[in-house]
Amino acid sequence: MKRGFRTPRKSGFVLITVLFISTLLLSAATTFAWFARQEMRRASHEEFALVSRSLASVACQIIGSWIGGDSNNYDSELELLYMPDYPFLLFFGNWEVTAKITPQDRLVPINGLFLPDGITMKTEFEYVWQEFWKQMGNDQLSLLILDFLDSDTEARPGSMEEEYYVNRKISHLSELLKIKKIERDMVYAQPDSDKQTIDRFFTVYGDGPINVNLAPREILAALDSEIGPDVADAIAIYRSENIIEGEKDLVKIPGFPMAAHTRLSNVLAYKSNFFLLDMKVTNANRERNFSVMLKRNGQACQILSWGE
Ligand SMILES: [Ca+2]
Ligand SMILES: [Ca+2]
Numbered sequence: 001m002k003r004g005f006r007t008p009r010k011s012g013f014v015l016i017t018v019l020f021i022s023t024l025l026l027s028a029a030t031t032f033a034w035f036a037r038q039e040m041r042r043a044s045h046e047e048f049a050l051v052s053r054s055l056a057s058v059a060c061q062i063i064g065s066w067i068g069g070d071s072n073n074y075d076s077e078l079e080l081l082y083m084p085d086y087p088f089l090l091f092f093g094n095w096e097v098t099a100k101i102t103p104q105d106r107l108v109p110i111n112g113l114f115l116p117d118g119i120t121m122k123t124e125f126e127y128v129w130q131e132f133w134k135q136m137g138n139d140q141l142s143l144l145i146l147d148f149l150d151s152d153t154e155a156r157p158g159s160m161e162e163e164y165y166v167n168r169k170i171s172h173l174s175e176l177l178k179i180k181k182i183e184r185d186m187v188y189a190q191p192d193s194d195k196q197t198i199d200r201f202f203t204v205y206g207d208g209p210i211n212v213n214l215a216p217r218e219i220l221a222a223l224d225s226e227i228g229p230d231v232a233d234a235i236a237i238y239r240s241e242n243i244i245e246g247e248k249d250l251v252k253i254p255g256f257p258m259a260a261h262t263r264l265s266n267v268l269a270y271k272s273n274f275f276l277l278d279m280k281v282t283n284a285n286r287e288r289n290f291s292v293m294l295k296r297n298g299q300a301c302q303i304l305s306w307g308e
Helices: 008-069 123-136 139-149 173-178 217-223 228-239 258-264
Strands: 088-092 095-103 274-283 286-297 300-307
Touching (some): 008 088
Antiparallel strands (some): 095 274
């Protein structure tokens, strides 16, 4: 008879086992639900990224054709297409693309410093190159960079050619960090710092003269010995209300050294070839940002870089 009864210890054990299994099942179910939710989120996130990328690509083609169709002889922030404070809105059903076009060719083209021999610096860039390194206070780095970029492997006087030097044009300023004496804070400007840096003066997006409608004042001031800060200020004041289309407008700028216009015609331009396109794609409180560099090519634009 004794065998027919469960002892309290045995029923306690059974209860603990049941509780343990229930807890196990519950946590398995919770984990599965969490995993399923994560998977759904991931799929939805990927779908959003995919659709926004497609729309950004379509918007890029549309805007590229607008830039290609801008056939006047100047590019200025006074043109409707490039007004910095008035971005474009494109609608695709419930999706929205906000786009801002910023014409480039504002800075000194680091890949355009040399004549076709790849070694001799163009006369028109000699002054600004020296001015920049004077502001940086490091002449030796200037020579190292020239040897890094020029096409031969023969060191300039006072400089050196290392085995790892690229001896070609660069696709990104970060390539300069390969040079051992170049630090990151020499290449890239830090927020809230007015320390002179390479990226404030030079760009890989540009291959010729600098657009006088858009160049920062400090670049204008350093372009030629006859410009300087006062003329750079006068240019900035003039272009805030007028488009500079050619020499006929330069004459109107107080103090502009017209005697030097032949020399300056190699370094100053009125149009841009490169355009930065910043886009934000939004749908139902979600957004994704894109930054695309375009190069004008006939009636359209080609994409040089795509960031998101
Ligand atoms: Ca234009
Ligand atoms: Ca070299």
